[in-house]
Amino acid sequence: MNAPAQPEITIYSTAVCPYCVAAKNFLQSQGRTWTEVRIDKDPAERTRMVERTRRTSVPQIFVGETHVGGYDDMIALHRAGRLAPLLDGGE
Template sequence: MSDAPAITIYTTAICPYCVAAKNFLKSKGRDWTEVRVDTDPAEREKMIARTRRTSVPQIFIGDTHVGGYDDMMALHRAGKLEALLEGAGA
């Protein structure tokens, strides 16, 4: 998986969907970079500018904005998430 795209998740400490997203990615054997927006207002501003959303989690696979947990699971159910995780695009 060395050429698989990096995963970035914008999260807060008390977000059950953030936990669910991380548990799902862990079940897929994937690692991610977690950006806590509750402890760093500058990162929250960066997330909002990048996604135009204020809710967490916001998930990026490579440069692709997947969205939140529900968005990621919808991609998974549609059979498109695995290709994205492998770097093939959605």
């Protein structure tokens, strides 16, 4: 029986964002990899992020197509025991 594929993690971030760094450090500590989208370098990506999230702050974190939110949202999910199953491809 195959385990479900791990969904791709996407982080919308900027260069000078301590919560972005904290989010990446946390994910790294969990052995995860991600794709970083720098909205400070690409205004079109900033627009896309706001359209997808209805938020203007960074980081904005997606696991697959699931919008996790920002750093605090991700840590709250982790503390509730709901982040690992999401990262592992479950619900």
